[in-house]
Amino acid sequence: xxxxxxxxxxxxxxxxxxxxESDNLLAMIRxxxxxxxxxxxxxxxxxxxxxxxxxxxxxxxxICESVQLDDLCQKVEIAGPGFINLTIDDAWLxxxxxxxxxxxxxxxxxxxxxxxxxxxxxxxxxxxxxxVGHVRSTxxxxxxxxxxxxxxxxxxxxxxxxxxxxxxxxxxxxxxxFLDEAAYQQEPVAELGRLYKYVRKLxxxxxxxxxxxxxxxAQEELxxxxxxxxxxxxxxxxxxxxxxxxxxxQLRSKMEDxxxxxxxxxxxxxxxxxxxxxxxxxxxxxxxxxxxxxxTAALHEGDATNQxxxxxxxxxxxxxxxxxxxxxxIKFDYELxxxxxxxxxxxxxxxxxxxxxxxxxxxAICVFLDNHNAPMIIQKRDGAYLYSxxxxxxxxxxxxxWNADACLYVVDHRQSEHFEKLFDVAxxxxxxxxxxxxxxxxxVMGPDGKPYKTRSGDTVGLSGLLDEAENRxxxxxxxxxxELTEDRHREIxxxxxxxxxxxxxxxxxxxxxxxxxxxKMLALRGNTATYLQYSYARVxxxxxxxxxxxxxxxxxxxxxxxxxxxxxxxxxKLIRFGEALDExxxxxxxxxxxxxxxxxxxxxxxxxxxxxxxxxxxxxLKKSRxxxxxxxxxxxxxxxxxxxxxxxxxx
RNA sequence: GCCCCGAUAGCUCAGCUGGAUAGAGCAAUUGACUUCUAAUCAAUAGGUCGCAGGUUCGAAUCCUGCUCGGGGUGCCA
Numbered sequence: 238x239x240x241x242x243x244x245x246x247x248x249x250x251x252x253x254x255x256x257x258e259s260d261n262l263l264a265m266i267r268x269x270x271x272x273x274x275x276x277x278x279x280x281x282x283x284x285x286x287x288x289x290x291x292x293x294x295x296x297x298x299x300i301c302e303s304v305q306l307d308d309l310c311q312k313v314e315i316a317g318p319g320f321i322n323l324t325i326d327d328a329w330l331x332x333x334x335x336x337x338x339x340x341x342x343x344x345x346x347x348x349x350x351x352x353x354x355x356x357x358x359x360x361x362x363x364x365x366x367x368x369v370g371h372v373r374s375t376x377x378x379x380x381x382x383x384x385x386x387x388x389x390x391x392x393x394x395x396x397x398x399x400x401x402x403x404x405x406x407x408x409x410x411x412x413x414x415f416l417d418e419a420a421y422q423q424e425p426v427a428e429l430g431r432l433y434k435y436v437r438k439l440x441x442x443x444x445x446x447x448x449x450x451x452x453x454x455a456q457e458e459l460x461x462x463x464x465x466x467x468x469x470x471x472x473x474x475x476x477x478x479x480x481x482x483x484x485x486x487q488l489r490s491k492m493e494d495x496x497x498x499x500x501x502x503x504x505x506x507x508x509x510x511x512x513x514x515x516x517x518x519x520x521x522x523x524x525x526x527x528x529x530x531x532x533t534a535a536l537h538e539g540d541a542t543n544q545x546x547x548x549x550x551x552x553x554x555x556x557x558x559x560x561x562x563x564x565x566x567i568k569f570d571y572e573l574x575x576x577x578x579x580x581x582x583x584x585x586x587x588x589x590x591x592x593x594x595x596x597x598x599x600x601a602i603c604v605f606l607d608n609h610n611a612p613m614i615i616q617k618r619d620g621a622y623l624y625s626x627x628x629x630x631x632x633x634x635x636x637x638x639w640n641a642d643a644c645l646y647v648v649d650h651r652q653s654e655h656f657e658k659l660f661d662v663a664x665x666x667x668x669x670x671x672x673x674x675x676x677x678x679x680x681v682m683g684p685d686g687k688p689y690k691t692r693s694g695d696t697v698g699l700s701g702l703l704d705e706a707e708n709r710x711x712x713x714x715x716x717x718x719x720e721l722t723e724d725r726h727r728e729i730x731x732x733x734x735x736x737x738x739x740x741x742x743x744x745x746x747x748x749x750x751x752x753x754x755x756x757k758m759l760a761l762r763g764n765t766a767t768y769l770q771y772s773y774a775r776v777x778x779x780x781x782x783x784x785x786x787x788x789x790x791x792x793x794x795x796x797x798x799x800x801x802x803x804x805x806x807x808x809x810k811l812i813r814f815g816e817a818l819d820e821x822x823x824x825x826x827x828x829x830x831x832x833x834x835x836x837x838x839x840x841x842x843x844x845x846x847x848x849x850x851x852x853x854x855x856x857x858l859k860k861s862r863x864x865x866x867x868x869x870x871x872x873x874x875x876x877x878x879x880x881x882x883x884x885x886x887x888x
Numbered sequence: 889g890c891c892c893c894g895a896u897a898g899c900u901c902a903g904c905u906g907g908a909u910a911g912a913g914c915a916a917u918u919g920a921c922u923u924c925u926a927a928u929c930a931a932u933a934g935g936u937c938g939c940a941g942g943u944u945c946g947a948a949u950c951c952u953g954c955u956c957g958g959g960g961u962g963c964c965a
Contacts, residue, residue, distance in 0.1 A: 261905075264905065265905095265906095265907090267907095270907075270908065270910095271908070271909080274908075278907085278908090280906090280907055283907080283945075283946085284906095286945095287944095287945085293945085316908080317907090317908060317945095317946095318907090318908090318945055318946075319945095320907075320908070362965080399965070402964090402965070403964080403965085575965095598962075598963095599962075599963080600963085601962070601963050602963095603962070603963090609891090610890070610891080610961080610962095611961065611962050612962065613962090614962055614963050616963085617962095617963045618963060619963085621963085623963070623964080623965085624964080624965050650892090650893075650959075650960095651959055651960065652960090652965085653892065653893085653959090653960080654891075654892075654960060654961070655960095655965090657892095677893095679893090679894095680958090680959090713927085717927065733927095744901090744902090745900095745901070745902085746901085746902070746903090748893080748894095749893095749894080749901080749902095750894085750958080751900080751901075752899095752900065752901090754900085757900070757913090757914080760913085760914075760927090761927045762913080762914080762927070762928085763912085763913040763914060764901090764902090764912065764913050764914095765913090765927095767927060768913095768927075768928095770927090771925080771927050771928080772928095774925070774927090775924080775925055775927095775928085776924095777925095778924060778925050779924045779925090780924090781924085782924050782925095783924070823905090828902080832902070832903095832912090835912085835913090836912095839912095842928060842929065843929070843930095845924075845925095845928075845929085846920095846928075846929045846930080847929090849923080849924065850924055851923090851924045852923085852924080866924090887925085888925085888927075
């Protein structure tokens with residue numbers, strides 16, 4: 238039991254005796270903002286005073302008298318307008334630490350009402366190389382799943398692969414037209430990748446060639462508008478002048494965007510025209526865009542050839558993708574891709590239609606929603622289904638198969654509108670008990686503050702990114718400890734390289750965009766995975782040097798002694814691990830756990846500096862410090878494990 | 889046009905279901921290694937929390953308006 242939930246439990250009866258709804262008042266009990274006020278503070282007396290029309294301080298003292306805190310808090314004070322400041326009793330704290338020390342779960346209790354969560358994350362398109370954008374979904378989803386499981390919930394992770402979409406039409410088209418048979422025999426995945434990129438280039442070329450004149454015309458139009466605006470005389474009217482300036486500014490930014498778009502198109506065109514072979518094929522395949530789409534349609538309609546090719550390609554692509562997951566040490570319980578649901582799509586539409594929720598509009602089958610202007614389209618005019626249809630089929634499956642209490646979608650925040658509609662339709666359809674949540678995340682930015690791209694404007698491939706992270710980590714490891722063997726260096730590089738990447742991502746608030754930087758990710762100082770891993774390794778160093786018997790420490794603990802204030806602070810932090818995990822799950826934010834582990838490591842570093850274990854001035858003190866060390870190491874390791882990050886005994 | 893999100897130290901970011909003097913890391917300056925790992929610690933400096941109003945005992949946090957930026961917006965995913 239962590240202190241916060243214990244305090245809340247004690248306050249609960251008193252508060253619920255005073256008002257009908259006490260949950261929000263309990264939420265106002267929190268860690269103290271400033272340690273000089275104690276360890277925790279209860280802020281509920283102020284709103285309560287207002288609600289009951291009495292003095293907050295009076296209420297506060299009434300609460301303090303009624304709540305049984307004798308054994309839990311050594312100091313309870315009322316301050317300011319009516320804050321109740323609580324200081325945890327040292328004896329209680331020490332008992333908690335002992336309980337954590339002897340417990341494999343570090344004293345974290347399981348939830349009393351376990352629920353079943355389905356977490357949908359990663360979900361890349363197979364056959365397209367994974368890129369930096371997949372990183373966030375994968376890491377965040379994995380961390381949330383692990384935390385859910387640790388606190389006692391059932392978490393079913395499901396990688397909703399894009400294995401049925403247009404990219405297969407493209408590969409099939411490539412296979413039928415541009416296959417290098419020998420290469421395919423030798424390295425099928427590489428050849429399929431090449432075909433995808435080749436067809437992509439040709440399609441982009443034709444699309445760009447078609448779009449470019451339109452864009453250029455639009456550009457001219459804007460230029461004309463600019464000239465008009467510039468020659469407009471505001472005739473001294475300040476308001477009009479301001480308006481004019483604003484319009485001009487907006488126009489310029491629009492023109493910049495357009496210039497960028499034109500440059501992008503020109504680059505796509507140049508890529509083809511600068512390569513004679515590509516250019517030849519571009520000329521020979523003028524309708525490649527439509528034809529690739531036809532291949533997709535044929536696949537979806539069960540065309541035997543395309544179906545056969547898809548069945549041949551899919552395992553190959555998945556194997557390739559698996560290599561990345563292996564490097565990242567990410568596993569899924571299920572990988573039910575879009576193809577898994579394709580036979581259900583017609584039923585989804587007919588069922589919704591039978592129940593009277595759909596409406597035909599411009600030939601498409603739609604579900605109109607009160608709070609959205611645009612409907613959710615579930616079947617296109619040409620009869621094809623959309624990903625909204627698949628998503629509905631997926632919800633239905635997850636409810637029928639797992640009877641989920643909650644489905645979490647760890648997906649880019651740009652799709653928030655899609656999910657709002659999806660959830661609305663699902664509830665309308667009858668799935669109104671389940672918690673449906675879009676766990677949205679922001680974009681990974683480059684150093685220019687724009688979405689992270691390579692210099693040529695392509696998204697950054699994930700396998701190259703991992704290589705780079707590990708190579709840089711290897712260099713650091715080699716420089717830092719030249720005496721170790723190369724194998725050791727590689728092992729260290731793997732753990733700090735991949736760990737650094739994960740931590741850099743997870744330590745940011747998931748909702749925000751963040752700027753990606755190898756330097757910061759692997760920095761030797763600061764709030765990084767390395768810092769936490771280093772703290773862990775230092776503990777292991779202490780345990781080695783003092784020849785401590787950790788099994789004995791854990792099975793036969795001695796008393797905890799707080800000689801130095803930092804020992805108490807470290808101890809308090811340690812028994813608050815469970816609080817951090819609870820907090821992570823309130824809004825599904827792994828960065829809360831990162832912050833906790835960072836603060837824990839900082840306290841340990843202070844402890845390390847001030848409190849020698851080896852030279853402790855009594856055996857009892859030494860034992861107490863060893864216990865703090867062991868618990869610190871296990872908490873850091875356990876916490877990092879939940880984030881999918883490894884540790885090293887030496888680094 | 890409409891909808892959503894953001895703006896916090898020089899930089900990168902926490903904090904946002906209202907709480908006491910707004911935090912961290914980096915960068916800058918200073919100090920600490922014959923000491924359990926200096927991949928560390930200690931200290932200094934750095935802020936009109938985009939602007940203007942409002943709500944109240946109390947606002948970075950809630951509301952309104954504005955400025956700037958990003959994203960989305962019926963048949964892509």
